[in-house]
Amino acid sequence: MFITLFFTIFCLSTGILSSSLPPGFTLPCDISDESCINKFANILLPHLFTGIQDLEIPSVDPLYIDKVIGDISILKYTFYNSTIVGFKKCKVSNLKLDKEFTKLSYDLICPHLIMTGIYDITGRLVLLPVEGNGDFKMTSGKYFIHVESELKTTKGKTDKIHAHIKNFKLKCEPQEPLYFDFKNLFNGQKDLSDTVHKFANENWQEVANQVQDPLFYAIMKRIVTISNKYLKHVPLEDILRM
Template sequence: MFREWIFSLIVASCTKGALSIIKIPPCKIEDQACIQNSVNVIATKIIQGIPELGVETSDPLFFETIEGNLSILKYKFFNTTITGYKDCTVSNLKVSPDLTSLYYELNCPRLKLNGKYDITGRLIILPVEGNGDYEVITGKYSILVDSELKVQRGSDGKSYLSIKNFKLKCNPLSAPHFDFKNLFHGQKDFSDAVHKFAHENWPEVADLVQDPVFYPIVNSVIKNVNKFLKTVPLDDFKLN
């Protein structure tokens, strides 16, 4: 069993990192509490990024386009900056004994998004349209991440890990704040009505719009994770 390798996997998939740069206390795979505690202790350092390995920062994140193509609502976010990932913590972590899957809960106290938007359709029951500047400040979020892992042999004959895919279940736990400028092309009464509805019915609104936002966030982090994992053979993490 590879206790340090397992730990690097968890750190990488939840944030980002390189064991060659950041020393991590060893944990046995069955000691979930040890692993979880160590992840949270070093998360701040890891999330800053490792430029020499091509691992970019995860706070802030920048996206040229985020698109929500929903049945009743179409929206696009442009030039969006997202901050707050560095304050997220990991809990309820589980690694399969055969190293094929990783599950954890990402607990985020607040994420802030701002940029440009374009929106049309219905927000649950209200018509909505507009374009301009926007800002969203989420409340608390619990994001359940279920990942599939893969081990493959590199050109050097050594084995390397990668994160093959993932699924999310996003659970908003407290009210967000929405601020969309120029809704209905500046008609204040209509804009105020939509904002009031969104704030009063935030669980339903969040459930409608959240997945097209959170999937790119996690996918961006995992791309950097896989860059890191390509540099660290599994044999580097053997138990003494």
């Protein structure tokens, strides 16, 4: 089985959508050749972020999420009308797919992500009390994201085989500083706002570990929804060498 099959499933599981491969693009890798797989994944990746207008499937960069809810013991936050940009510059490594095409894992290294939107927050940010609502912007340096997905196949109305992403698990780790800008903390009290921002920007790893999981799971849930919409329309035999 050639790497065309592997790449297609990989791209579908991450929401990197395209109606076809780039013209003349061939993938001479065997599925067991991980070095070759990773090389061609990063060649193919930029071509697969554009979305499919005919199927009303949007691009994943920028990615829009209407609501993210974080309820983390001592901290509660909600992000509204958020936009995330930067996925087009992510690189893939450690791609692995089992021979039954039911389990897929990979790493993404994203050099720069920016998220903007509206926030509402209350509780304690690690050590400090925090509250407020308004516009926000979060900017990251390099981010490591490990993804493990489970896939299943079913027959569609025409008896052709379709794939579906069942679930996923994430492990996220910021590898470079994050910068936080939350307007109107403490109803605009500058001293309190400056204290929280200074703490968050100096202790970005600890802050990220506290707040990142609800956010990244919401992002991946949105990407999986887009991916499964594509998979519902397009049978595997139309896009794979089976």
